[in-house]
Amino acid sequence: MATRVTASRVPSARLRRFGDDARAFREIPVEIPPEIPLLPFAAGLATNRSVTDDRLAPTRPFLAASVAVVRDGRVLLAARGKEPMRGLFTLPGGLVEVGETLAEAALRELHEEVGVAASVIGPIRPVEIILRDEAGRVASHFVIQAHAAHWRAGEGETGPEALDVRWADAAEAERLPTTPGLPDIVRAAIAMAEATR
Numbered sequence: 160m161a162t163r164v165t166a167s168r169v170p171s172a173r174l175r176r177f178g179d180d181a182r183a184f185r186e187i188p189v190e191i192p193p194e195i196p197l198l199p200f201a202a203g204l205a206t207n208r209s210v211t212d213d214r215l216a217p218t219r220p221f222l223a224a225s226v227a228v229v230r231d232g233r234v235l236l237a238a239r240g241k242e243p244m245r246g247l248f249t250l251p252g253g254l255v256e257v258g259e260t261l262a263e264a265a266l267r268e269l270h271e272e273v274g275v276a277a278s279v280i281g282p283i284r285p286v287e288i289i290l291r292d293e294a295g296r297v298a299s300h301f302v303i304q305a306h307a308a309h310w311r312a313g314e315g316e317t318g319p320e321a322l323d324v325r326w327a328d329a330a331e332a333e334r335l336p337t338t339p340g341l342p343d344i345v346r347a348a349i350a351m352a353e354a355t356r
């Protein structure tokens with residue numbers, strides 16, 4: 160029996176084609192006969208087995224998405240509840256799951272972490288977080304796509320992944336202990352929200 164996978168998710172079978180919208184890829188299903196072995200990474204995706212989630216001392220970068228939810232000129236910030244950078248204020252967000260778009264992942268994480276609902280305006284910019292240990296080895300490596308969004312519901316709740324939550328403008332974000340580049344992202348999100356009222 161052949162294994163059915165999506166070509167855009169298998170490194171050895173990248174058969175992507177542009178659709179009518181040149182910014183979006185169309186996924187093409189590919190049938191891989193059982194006599195052709197899949198690479199371990201591809202096999203994990205095809206069978207929904209988890210790929211190693213080694214966020215500390217990683218063997219690859221982790222793709223994540225975050226969201227700057229704007230309400231009345233302020234952005235929802237959450238203090239990280241887990242390492243790396245525990246206690247620093249950042250945007251709600253987390254790892255992208257297989258089959259999710261970046262925006263879908265950002266909204267899912269927003270709801271799971273702080274109980275807020277929003278509608279995405281659009282992407283802001285990617286942020287790369289690469290932390291090294293004392294010996295210079297990579298301790299953490301995340302590529303995070305930040306999004307701007309309009310607030311819809313929820314005040315923001317603390318929990319295991321959010322030690323504290325607060326609504327802050329760009330000036331307040333400058334005074335808080337934050338993850339790298341956060342005040343610039345807050346400013347960009349507020350500008351995007353004001354332009355799309």
